[in-house]
Amino acid sequence: MTFPTKEFPNDLEIARRSKLRPLPEVAGTMGIGPHLLEPYGDAVAKVKLEAIEELSDRPRAKYVVVSAITPTPLGEGKTTTTVGLGQAFSHLGKTATVAVRQPAMGPTFGIKGGAAGGGYSQVVPMEMLNLHLTGDTHAVTSAHNLLSAMIDNHVHQNDDFFHVDRHSITWRRVLDVNDRALRNIIVGLGPRTDGIPRETGFDITAASEVMAILALSTSLRDLRERLGRIVIGNTVDGEPITAEDLKAAGAMAVMLKEAIKPNLMQTLENTPVLVHAGPFGNIATGNSSIVADRIGIRGGDYLITEAGFGADMGAERFFNIKCRYSGLKADAAVLVATVRALKAHSGRFEVVAGRPLPPELLEENPDDVFAGADNLRKQIENIRLHGVSPVVAINAFPTDHDSEHAAIREIAEETGARVAVANHFSEGGAGATDLAEAVAEASEEPTEFGFLYPEEASLREKIETIATKVYGADGVAYDMKASQQLDSYEKNGFGNLPVCMAKTHLSISSDPTLLGAPKGWTLPVREVRASVGAGFIYPLCGEMRTMPGLSATPAATRIDIDENGEIVGLS
Known part of the structure; x- marks a missing residue:
């Protein structure tokens, strides 16, 4: 050394x-x-x-x-x-x-x-x-929140074309700041003209499906199509509602036109x-x-x-x-x-x-x-x-x-x-x-690169392949809610999508306290969500914080600007 x-x-x-x-x-x-x-x-x-x-x-x-x-x-x-x-x-x-x-x-x-x-x-x-760089993250934030606003506007206007099941809405709002106080909020408070009250929350912008779409798109056209496939919730009849249904995807793509470069x-x-x-x-x-x-x-x-x-x-x-x-x-x-x-x-x-x-x-x-x-x-x-x-x-x-x-x-x-x-x-x-x-x-060296699972495998087969082969789990245990969601995604034609396992990064297992290469454990899947626009299903294996909080002495307390206009304290 x-x-x-x-x-x-x-x-x-x-x-x-x-x-x-x-x-x-x-x-x-x-x-x-x-x-x-x-x-x-x-x-x-x-x-x-x-x-x-x-x-x-x-x-x-x-x-x-x-x-x-x-x-x-x-x-x-x-x-x-x-x-x-x-x-x-x-x-x-x-x-x-x-x-x-x-x-x-x-x-x-x-x-x-x-x-x-x-x-x-x-x-x-x-x-x-x-x-900031060139503002790509801000463009993602704005595009995401435009869809959020159009969802609540649709609920408020009570469009006769289709009725949103407000309890099924999974699309939240995003912000590129760590702010634990925004994890769970109620919107629509105040007079009737301010909207209909409902529970929602904020995630950090990096957790937005729009950001995942930006990363996985192969072209501007592909970006536009993926944005249209975003599923935000269901109708009262249980049918998925997309950003295309809300006529929001086109404007979202316009906001991301420069960000895709x-x-x-x-x-x-x-x-x-x-x-x-x-x-x-x-x-x-x-x-x-x-x-x-x-x-x-x-x-x-x-x-x-x-x-x-x-x-x-x-x-x-x-x-x-x-x-x-x-x-x-x-x-x-x-x-x-x-x-x-x-x-x-x-x-x-x-x-x-x-x-x-x-x-x-x-x-x-x-x-x-x-x-x-x-x-x-x-x-x-x-x-x-x-x-x-x-x-x-x-x-x-x-x-x-x-x-x-x-x-x-x-x-x-x-x-x-x-x-x-x-x-x-x-x-x-x-x-x-x-x-x-x-x-x-x-x-x-000659490689034999290959995927862990074929596209046509069921969602459960994909989850179990990753759990047993990559994580070393003995098997997978699905909560009833997760099983119902998997069945629903298969029924709605999303079963061909790859899976993106949402779990702790501090362990190969789903338990952040288990170090090394744990053996003799079962992967718990408590919920399954769909990022249909991005093109993957993500099972939740443990508690995932999608809006981080600040520590007692965050790095922001050390960052400033001096008399010459130079940034100081950034590391």
């Missing part, structure tokens, strides 16, 4: 020292001409969708997804690894494009902070990435980055957009994209939902592992978001790493279930010890997986060249 001995600058200081390359030059390395760019200031540009067709004759890049072992509440540096790996290929004489989600501002001002990478592996300007940025080392969409990782795909990948797949030797949370979450959805709709097949997968996460999976330490790590966790003890090894072994297996070669990336931290890295290497190599230590946080792309070489080797 090599880490600087003097005080390490913070992410914002590093980002501000970067020398940005003109975006037309960055785009040119991908084969994208200036006529396909719509500048948004000097540091960001929208890429026109015509780029997909114009680049179609270029060679296809190797497609690499970055995932992780089950993370601690602090995260294990997937975005930083994604960026560092993208930068590393230039040190090997290769070209790469990075594709990532846009961060949600709620977590930026909450506990997590920004999501532009870290250290010398960042997307820049990091302030723009973390704060990916955003072009760059890393500290001027590697091109496509930033697009930001679906929630617990109840949606947790992956960046198909449109961005369809552009990036023709933009160089490698396309590096990131999937949210562990391989049982984002990577499983990447393979079985995103790749199913995009038609793209992964050539390799990176599995980020850290010493601290494997030690946490030993069950000997308590790691809490917003609090310092336990001092004893930072002491040299490879036995603690071995004690948490089952999680790494299972997540390697989860990658292989899809016929893709895994590469374990040991994301090095200054508090690590060589003996602990050796322990991770031993565990990974026992499974036959490639493994490399990466120091991209402190050294940038140069610190991840070993990882890049391992990924290049893995991507050249």
Whole structure:
């Protein structure tokens, strides 16, 4: 390991020292001409969708997804690894494009902070990435809430065309701020002219089905059609009501006309980055957009994209939902592992978001790493279930010890997986060249990429396949409500959709307290919801918070602007 001995600058200081390359030059390395760019200031540009067709004759890049072992509440540096790996290929004489989600501002001002990478592996300007960017998230918020308003207006006007069962309405409102007080609200209070009272609530914008639609659409036309298929509830006769029925989908598409264009940025080392969409990782795909990948797949030797949370979450959805709709097949997968996460999976330490790590966790003890090894072994297996070669990336931290890295290497190599230590946080792309070489080797291996389940399987078969094969459950237990919902979705013609399991990201199981690779448990499915527009059914396996709250001392308390107009305190 090599880490600087003097005080390490913070992410914002590093980002501000970067020398940005003109975006037309960055785009040119991908084969994208200036006529396909719509500048948004000097540091960001929208890429026109015509780029997909114009680049179609270029060679296809190797497609690499970055995932992780089950993370601690602090995260294990997937975005930083994604960026560092993208930068590393230039040190090997290769070209790469990075594709990532846009961060949600709620977590930026909450506990997590920004999501532009870290250290010398960042997307820049990091302030723009973390704060508004080009307004795509606001467009999603507005489009979603337009539909919300039209639903309540329809109920208020009591349209004779069809009558909405108010108790069946599942469409809530959204906001890109962590605000627990808005989780459950009553609308329509006041005089009769202010609407009809009913219970509803707010989710964070990243949890909106509109955001998932933006991520999974393949074109503007596809976006428009998916918006029309959104199901918001039922009629009093039990028939599904869509956004098309409410005549809202067209206006929603208009509001998203610019948002469907990916955003072009760059890393500290001027590697091109496509930033697009930001679906929630617990109840949606947790992956960046198909449109961005369809552009990036023709933009160089490698396309590096990131999937949210562990391989049982984002990577499983990447393979079985995103790749199913995009038609793209992964050539390799990176599995980020850290010493601290494997030690946490030993069950000997308590790691809490917003609090310092336990001092004893930072002491040299490879036995603690071995004690948490089952999680790494299972997540390697989860990658292989899809016929893709895994590469374990040991994301090095200054508090690590060589003996602990050796322990991770031993565990990974026992499974036959490639493994490399990466120091991209402190050294940038140069610190991840070993990882890049391992990924290049893995991507050249013949793959037998395949989905876990066929489209024609029943919804219960799909759920049970993921539960038993990916999560290691003995089986699935359905609440009566969930069974009735599954029957209803099959009856209404939604049984061919893939499933997106909504569960905790802190365990391979549905119980966040179960560490490692739990055995002898049954997956509970208490409710099943349909994101018909996005194109998936999502079973709820445990309590899912779709509107986060702020901590006692949120990151927002440290963020300010100085006398020179510069942002301070953003991390």
